[in-house]
Amino acid sequence: MKLIDIFEETYFSLVSNKVRTALTMLGIIIGIGSVIGMISIGQGAQGTIESSIQSIGSNLILVTPGAQKGAGVQVSAGRGSATSLKQEDAEAIAKEISLAQAVAPEISRRYQVTAPGTNTNTQVVGTVSEYPAVRNIEIEEGDFVSGQNVNGISRVAVLGPTTRDDLFGENADAIGQSIRINKVDFKVIGITKSKGGSGFGSQDDMIYVPISTAQRFLAGDTYVTTISVQAKDADSMTELQTEVTNLLLDRHKISDPTQADFSVMNQADIVATASSVTGTFTILLGAIAGISLLVGGIGIMNMMLTTVTERTREIGLRKAIGAKRANISTQFLAEAIMLTFSGGIIGLILGWLISLAVTQFAGIATSVSLSSVLLAFGVSAGIGVVFGYYPARRASGLNPIEALRYE
Amino acid sequence: MIKCKDIYKTYFNSGVETPVLFGIDFEIKDGEFVAIMGPSGSGKSTLMHILGALDTPTSGEYFLDGKDVSKLTDDELAGIRNSKIGFVFQSFNLLSRATVLRNVMLPLVYADISKEHRKKAAEEALEAAGLSSDRWEHLSNQLSGGQMQRVAIARALVNNPALILADEPTGNLDTKTGEIVLGTFQELNRKHAHTIVLITHEPYVAEHADRIIHIQDGKILEDKKNHQKRVATHIYQ
Incomplete structure (x- = not known):
């Protein structure tokens, strides 16, 4: 057949x-x-x-206060509950560890933000000029927070595109405008480029301000919520992670690593x-x-x-x-x-x-x-x-x- | 030529032996028209299965077209049925959703014959069986009983078999249509010299053949030439 x-x-x-x-x-x-x-x-x-995990930067190590609480990108610590990392820790990492290519401490909390006639509740990140390089952020228009802004405790703010849309309307020209965060006036100096993604934790719904300004006017102390450390390449990640851990243990005078008051997360672990x-x-x-x-x-x-x-x-x-x-x-x-x-x-x-x-x-x-x-x-x-x-x-x-x- | 030599058949069913045929002996020459007649339970169906290569005898020899088929495997028997035997059943057994042509071509599908040849052979067979060509594309379930049996006869003819085996071919037909079917067999026998074996329990039907083998209780009771052959017409009035 x-x-x-x-x-x-x-x-x-x-x-x-x-x-x-x-x-x-x-x-x-x-x-x-x-x-x-x-x-x-x-x-x-x-x-x-x-x-979306990759978009926060490449070859990143994130240091957060408090014990390791799992794989969350930001272990958001309530005020006073985990205040173990200081800006000096970030400076020490930058100075003493040669594998760390860039270090960006940040202090981030949610605040009510107002512009004339509108208001929104969003994440405000106090950080330094290295932040865009470490976290893969690009500027659409204007400038990011500069070293000078940080030194001068300037009240300037860089908005994410979503925040800009919320406060000033879609694609409105916001540069030079004024916003109020926690009853303090800030001048908008730049808008970041959209990274896509939506919902909670979107990188587009953010306000960046100088870390010094955030500490003085918003938080009132010098603790930081995250230190982002960028390694030179993917191969040195593990070594960098060990060095950062040892340095911080030493600085915090803790001998038993299991008792550490901070946690160091490798981006690869988060992805995995x-x-x-x-x-x-x-x-x-x-x-x-x-x-x-x-x-x-x-x-x-x-x-x-x-x-x-x-x-x-x-x-x-x-x-x-x-x-x-x-x-x-x-x-x-x-x-x-x-x-x-x-x-x-x-x-x-x-x-x-x-x-x-x-x-x-x-x-x-x-x-x-x-x-x-x-x-x-x-x-x-x-x-x-x-x-x-x-x-x-x-x-x-x-x-x-x-x-x-x-x- | 068909030759049965001392054929015995016994069925074994869950330890019980049921003997059916006891030493059947006969010969059928090419071109003969023979009726095998007997009441139900006489063993004529069992004999028909052996003649049709659907079954093999328990002992004895059966030669079909010079070939001993009594000890072949199932698949070898299928090959023999395909090339040497044409069946006509009481209940026609056509594929009801298939056209007439498709039904007639079916045996050739299993004979690995090319499509053009199949169609040609089927048309010739339908012609010989006397079904008018305007019915060839009809579905077989749209035909009358007589027409269906003609399709079945054409299907039996299509592979040009050594033996046409008709098992109660008129059993499901009225007398008049039955006559025409019997006439068709006579015509095929006379004109095309086909060897035909007709199995029936009705003496009247058997009398259309040239020779009648009478079977009873698994033995041949009588094997004689039929001198009062009834002649039937194969043409529809």
Whole structure:
């Protein structure tokens, strides 16, 4: 029996029972569609989180006060609860550790900010002129906080684009305007370039002021909330982390590293932690979708078994006029595979549409990866073979005499 | 040529032995039209299965077209059925959602014959079976019983078999249509010299053949030439 004949017989028997074929395929379509859709959402989320972590800078080590509390980028300490890092610590790191290419201490808290007629609540970061280099921030217009501003305790502010939009209106010219933070007047001297991302912790919804100004007018003390240290390259990260830890332990006169009143986080660790979280999330979504795929496969087996019973006489006839065992089993197997394969293609399109719709309407970045497509295809073809095999075997094993007598 | 030599058949079913055929011996020459007649339970169906290479005898030899087929495997038997035997069943057994042509071409699909040849052979067979060509593209479930049996006859003819085996071909038809089907067999036998074995329990149907083998209780009771052959027409009135 030629391959083309097998295809023709298969095609013929599938189209001669369109409704049943379509309903059976639906199980596979939904299964494959949800696998592809779910994995694309999971992987999209993973990509978004990783790139947002990468966007805070490269080769970064973050020193925060208090004990390590997990993988959060900013362990936001309440006033007085973790005030163990001082600006002098940052200066000592810059001076004594040669691997530290740039050091940027910052003091950040949320304040109510007002401009004439509007107000917003946003993160105010007091920092130094090295900050943009360390944290990958670019200036859209105007200037960032300069060393002179820091030395002179100037009341100047650099706004993130979202903050600028909130206070002055979309793309308004804010340079030279005045804002009030915590009842203190600041003059806007620059706007940072948008980094994308939205919601809590967005790098676009920020106000940067000189660290000295923040300490004097806003915080009232010289503690800092984060020290960002940039390593020369990725290879020296671990060494830098050790050196920073030792230096600070020494400065804080702590002998037991487990008792440290600060924590040093490596950016790679943060990425790894976040990735493992989103990875688990992806697996969870994929597993749920996989169950529906499995159910779809069982649906195919169910239908094929029904078909074998229903077509017993046909099988008997085919055998009587000369079909060999292999001809019969190939035909039934081909039917199952054809069902899963066409279901797989339609499911692929469905999954892709789901991911497009999620991106469009929910604003979550998604990515349909080649590996998920291959996985879904492999699984659907596998389902066809596995769940088609048993009915096909049963059909081919029928005795033609009994099959012809079957009512 | 068909030759049965001392054929025994016993069914073994869950430890119970059921002997059905006891030493069947006969020969059928090429171009003969033979009826195998017997009441139900006589073993004629079992004999038909052996003649049709659907089953093998427990002992004895069966030669079909000079080839001993009594000890072949299932797949080898399938090959024999495909190339040497054409079946006509009581209940037609057509693929109901397929066209007439498709039904007739089906045996050739398993014989690895190219598509153009299949169509040509099917048309010739339909011609010989006497189904008018305006029905060839119809679905087989749109046909009358007589037309369906003609399609089945064409399907049996299409591989140019050594033996056409008809199992109660008139059982599901009214007398008049049955006559026409029997007439068609006579015509095929006379004009195209096809060897035909007709299995029936009705003496009236058997009397359309040239020779009648009467089976009872698994043995040949009588094997004689039919001198009062009934002649039927193969043409629709």
